[in-house]
Amino acid sequence: MARKRKRNEAVAGELNLTAMIDVAFQLLSFFIITIKPVDVLTNLDVFRPAPDSRPPPAEIKELATVLIHKDGFVLQGRKVSLDEVERQLGKISAISKDVPVVIKCTNDSRHDSLVKLLDRCAKLRLTKLSVFSM
């Protein structure tokens, strides 16, 4: 009788330990699998005046106007690359950071292009960005 009890107790002791190790590994695997690094988001601020209001007249000297077409950017009538736009805006921002930048997008331009342009403006610390649609 004493022997049987001992065996029972011994078996119960072993099983408990295994179960606890099991649970520990399960929790570990669960957290390893479910932890996902989060994307860092950024919100780029723009002004969007009502669609029927005219864009500010081109007579205002310190105005920078960038057009976004389906296949690229247009600055002062010439097709330019994004880096060129950034260079020109860099020169303007060196004078003042408060220069209003007017961005006109066509309906078939990609949102990607707009975001890239806004990104470069943020890099140059230009904050007065207005988006118009053509």
Next chain:
Amino acid sequence: MRQQKAEEYMSGNLTAMIDVVFQLIIFFVCTIKMQDDASEQAIKLAMAPNGMPVVVKDSREIIISVTEDGRISIARTPLSVKDLSGILRKAVSMTGTDIPVVIKADSKSQHGDVRKVMDACAGANIWKIKISALKEKAG
């Protein structure tokens, strides 16, 4: 003695099998939930590493999503432009025109669709809009 040995053996195995069953159940519950989230059209934002990171989440914020093919939705509920205008006007009447509006548009979306959202905002007198982008991609 043999009978008892056999019983002990059985109960040990049974516990292990119940454990495995529960593990399988938990596994399937978790993976099916993750599949469900991922299979719906996720919006891939464009990269903008120079923007300021979003630190504080404003609870009044309205996040409008625009998918690659131009579908507009708020919190996974698809909306038409008219519905969107209605919602924005209601929000403005409740909290004012300084309510933060965030547009989460897929990087491949057409500006024409984003423009519809922006025009709806303008119609509700909201003229300060935030455009969401990825500062750092995780993983």
